[in-house]
Amino acid sequence: MAVRKAMKYSLGPVLYYWSKETLEDFYQQAAASHADVIYLGEAVCSKRRATKVGDWLDMAKSLAGSGKQVVLSTLALVQASSELGELKRYVENGDFLLEASDLGVVNMCAERKLPFVAGHALNCYNAVTLRILLKQGMVRWCMPVELSRDWLVNLLNQCDELGIR
Structure with a gap:
């Protein structure tokens, strides 16, 4: 009989614009929650800069100190050199x-041989793409929100056929 792993609960990144203080309060509450994995960071719009990279890293350290696995979420669309500079800070955070x-983040992680979570915005729709991402260091995949249960079942069967599940 196969041994089942315990299910883990994840809390995704805040997708709304909240003040730095509201975010800090929210993540203090999240630290006391049953969530095992907490995603945080600006994932929507770089123009919402009330919370800086250093602030996100401080919140991440606090959450990690309370026993949570922290995943830093990154922008879905990198358009400016300033955004690229911020992404490099995330990639080089060391913790x-x-x-x-964004595939730019995948490339930065792969170049440094760093593991990463493939976010839902990567538009990964088939097992061959998942296999490529695995070779680049992917350790987890978040399914794109627009896809159906039937699509997921089919994809998981493809993954079984490729031996990557």
Whole structure:
């Protein structure tokens, strides 16, 4: 009989614009929650800069100190050199796993041989793409939100056929 692993609960990144103080309060509450994995970081719009990279890293350290696995979420669309500079700070943080929501982050992680979570914005729709991402260091995959249960079942069967599940 196969041994089942205990299910883990994840709390995704806040997708709304909240003040730094509201985010800090929220993540203090999250530290006391039953969530095992907490994603945090600006994943929507770089223009929402009330919370800086250093602030996110401080919140991440606090959450990790309370026993949570922290994953730093990154922008889904990198458009400016300033955004690229911030992404490099995330990639080079030295402590936390990244959620790559842009292939640029995947490439930065792969170049440094760092593990990463493939975020839902990567538009990964088939097992061959998942196999490529695995070779680049992916340790977890978040399914794109627009896809159905039937699609997921089919994809998992493809993964079984490729021996990557």
